[in-house]
Amino acid sequence: MSNKKPYIVKFSGGRSSAMMLMKLLKNNQLNPKRGDIIIFNNTSAEHPATYEFTRKIKKIAEEEYNIPFFWIEYQTYEDSNGTYQWSRRPSYKLVNDQPLSRDNLGGYRYKGEVFEEMISLSGFLPSMVSRVCTLSMKIFVTNAFLSDWFAQKQSIERLGHYGNSPKMSDDDVIKTHKKNGGSVPKSILLSKKAFVRSCAFVREKQFWQDWTKANIVIDNKVLTESVVGNKAQLYGDLAVDYVSILGIRSDEQRRITKIENRIDEAQENQGKSLFNQPHGESIFAPLVDGNITQEQVIEFWERQNFNLKLSNTGLFSNCLYCPLKSKAKLQQIATLQLEQNIDKDTPESIDWWVNIEKKYSRDLVAEDRNITKDNTKFVGFFGGINKFVFEDIKKKVDDGERIDPELLKLDSAIPCNCTD
Numbered sequence: 001m002s003n004k005k006p007y008i009v010k011f012s013g014g015r016s017s018a019m020m021l022m023k024l025l026k027n028n029q030l031n032p033k034r035g036d037i038i039i040f041n042n043t044s045a046e047h048p049a050t051y052e053f054t055r056k057i058k059k060i061a062e063e064e065y066n067i068p069f070f071w072i073e074y075q076t077y078e079d080s081n082g083t084y085q086w087s088r089r090p091s092y093k094l095v096n097d098q099p100l101s102r103d104n105l106g107g108y109r110y111k112g113e114v115f116e117e118m119i120s121l122s123g124f125l126p127s128m129v130s131r132v133c134t135l136s137m138k139i140f141v142t143n144a145f146l147s148d149w150f151a152q153k154q155s156i157e158r159l160g161h162y163g164n165s166p167k168m169s170d171d172d173v174i175k176t177h178k179k180n181g182g183s184v185p186k187s188i189l190l191s192k193k194a195f196v197r198s199c200a201f202v203r204e205k206q207f208w209q210d211w212t213k214a215n216i217v218i219d220n221k222v223l224t225e226s227v228v229g230n231k232a233q234l235y236g237d238l239a240v241d242y243v244s245i246l247g248i249r250s251d252e253q254r255r256i257t258k259i260e261n262r263i264d265e266a267q268e269n270q271g272k273s274l275f276n277q278p279h280g281e282s283i284f285a286p287l288v289d290g291n292i293t294q295e296q297v298i299e300f301w302e303r304q305n306f307n308l309k310l311s312n313t314g315l316f317s318n319c320l321y322c323p324l325k326s327k328a329k330l331q332q333i334a335t336l337q338l339e340q341n342i343d344k345d346t347p348e349s350i351d352w353w354v355n356i357e358k359k360y361s362r363d364l365v366a367e368d369r370n371i372t373k374d375n376t377k378f379v380g381f382f383g384g385i386n387k388f389v390f391e392d393i394k395k396k397v398d399d400g401e402r403i404d405p406e407l408l409k410l411d412s413a414i415p416c417n418c419t420d
Contacts (some may be wrong), residue, residue, distance in 0.1 A: 004222045005282075006035035008146065009245045011057070011069070013040060013050040014317065015308050017247025018057050019300050020286050024245065025065045035152075035218045035242075038069040039145065042095065043137045044114035045319040045347035049309040051110065055097045056306055062214040070211060071095045072145050073114050074137045076121055077160035078168055078201040086168040087176050088121055088196055091159055091203050092141040094211040106211075112347045113199075116356065120196035123182075123189065125360050125380045128324060135275055143234055143274040150223050150232030150240045154209070157230070160202035168197060185367060192360060235272040239280035248285045251293045259283055321353045323381035327393060328407035334397045350397070353390040357381055361388065 007030055011017050021038065030036040038061055040054055058069040073095050076088045100107035118136045119125060126133040148156045161167060173193050174186060182189070208216050226232045226240040233239055248255050266277035287297075301307045310316045321330055334350040344351040361380030364371050371377070376384035 004034065004220065006037075006150065006220065006223070006240075006242045007031075007245055007284075008036070008142075008242055009038040010142070010247075011038050011040045011054065012247060013046060013054045014247065015297050015301050015312075016249050016287060016292075016294075018053065018308070019292070019297050020245070020247040021057060021061065023286065025061060025067065030065070030067050032066055032068065032214065032217050033219050035150065035220045035223060036067060037149065038067060039142060040069070040071050041138050041141055042071055042073045042108045042110075042114060043133070043319060044073070044109040044112050046110070047310060047316055047320050047348060048110075049316075051097075051099075051108070053306075053308040058097055059213075062212055066214045066217075068208070068212040068214045068216060070145070070208075071097055071108055072141055073109065074118055074141050075114075075203055076117060076196055076199060077203045078166060079160060080167075085175060086172045088168065089159075090118075090121065090136060090140060092144050093203055094156075094206050094208075096211060111343075111345055112352055112356070115347065116195050117199050119356070119360050120193060123177075123184070123192045123360075124362060125357070126323070127379075127381055127383055129383065140275045143276075143278060146240070146242070146278075147231045147234055147274070149208075150242070151227050151230055152218055152220070152223060153230060155205055155207040156203075158203065158205040163201075166197060166201045168201075173197075188363070188366060234274070234278040234280065235276070236279065239278060241280040241282070242278075244281055244283050246283055246285045247287060249287045249293055249297065250291045253288070256283070256285055256288055320348060321350060321390070323389075326407065327389065328403050330390075331393050331396055331401075331403055334393055335403070338397065350390060350394050354388070354394055357388050357390045361385075 061067045061069045072092050075093045079089050080086050095108040096106050098107045226238045298312050342349045361378040375386040377386050382389045
């Protein structure tokens with residue numbers, strides 16, 4: 001790896017990425033002056049144990065090794081873009097490693113608020129064929145953050161208007177929807193957009209140093225060649241060259257191949273949106289190079305004085321009720337959760353997913369759509385369905401229905417790659 005390219009450690013909150021990071025730190029492979037950092041994308045749907053584990057890793061990285069470890073979240077803001085029509089635009093914000101509360105307004109959200117803000121802006125649910133959750137809360141947020149970080153500024157600017165209250169009207173929502181080719185009935189559209197319109201309408205100015213206990217000492221003259229205005233360019237001829245360090249194991253080679261293909265394709269597809277693959281990104285997976293498997297990761301953490309307080313099976317991996325997990329696994333999770341004292345208003349509970357699926361699935365009958373497939377009344381997390389899946393799973397659990405053990409052996413419909 002280059003000695004001048006910044007290393008960006010993408011921390012998922014799991015054991016593999018944590019083992020990788022611990023080894024990088026102990027071997028002094030991260031250099032804060034080069035611009036090396038660690039980032040954790042909070043979706044607000046992580047398991048509480050993940051937050052606790054990530055908090056401990058952040059403390060070690062910053063206080064023992066002086067490597068900044070930023071927690072970042074997807075956030076929207078209101079903007080008119082120089083016109084008289086207001087709309088919501090996606091961005092990100094920095095948060096600290098303690099839960100949001102009245103006494104900690106800079107804390108991370110953990111009740112699904114980030115997830116729902118993203119859904120409410122788009123107006124539809126993520127699915128196997130439209131993984132807007134990964135695209136918005138991971139890829140876009142990381143790229144927006146890096147464009148600011150590589151510019152070597154002291155802060156990120158304020159975004160949004162200076163009014164005392166939101167300016168976006170119902171008419172603005174409807175006009176924007178129609179302009180984008182949408183035809184959802186007014187009442188349904190406004191109900192789905194209600195949550196995002198209730199969120200903060202300004203992204204406040206934030207200073208990097210306020211969000212890390214490490215001393216920020218970045219001083220990389222190579223990066224200045226890519227700065228235009230107050231942003232570092234991630235696309236085109238001036239694109240920043242950097243290395244993303246991923247906690248992917250040697251028994252997950254398929255994930256590496258997929259990322260390598262995505263990077264190769266980006267060189268031909270010169271898209272310049274922050275939702276696209278940056279042109280100067282390369283990847284390094286130390287655990288792959290070291291032939292580290294899941295079994296070795298588990299053994300590593302068994303030797304440490306702390307560990308992620310989740311089972312080693314991967315059943316409770318983030319996000320807990322990800323629709324890409326098999327329905328049998330989702331049912332098993334909900335069954336095991338029955339014995340726990342869980343806040344039903346958080347994504348740790350299947351009740352939250354039941355409510356979100358009902359609230360944001362497309363109701364083809366209510367929208368007066370031409371239904372072309374039998375038994376398809378809704379479109380949501382699981383594609384076209386005739387009944388809500390999470391509600392059905394919850395009913396089976398409440399009725400004490402047993403799960404076929406053979407079904408539990410099946411992998412998720414699509415393997416996890418949301419932290420790639």
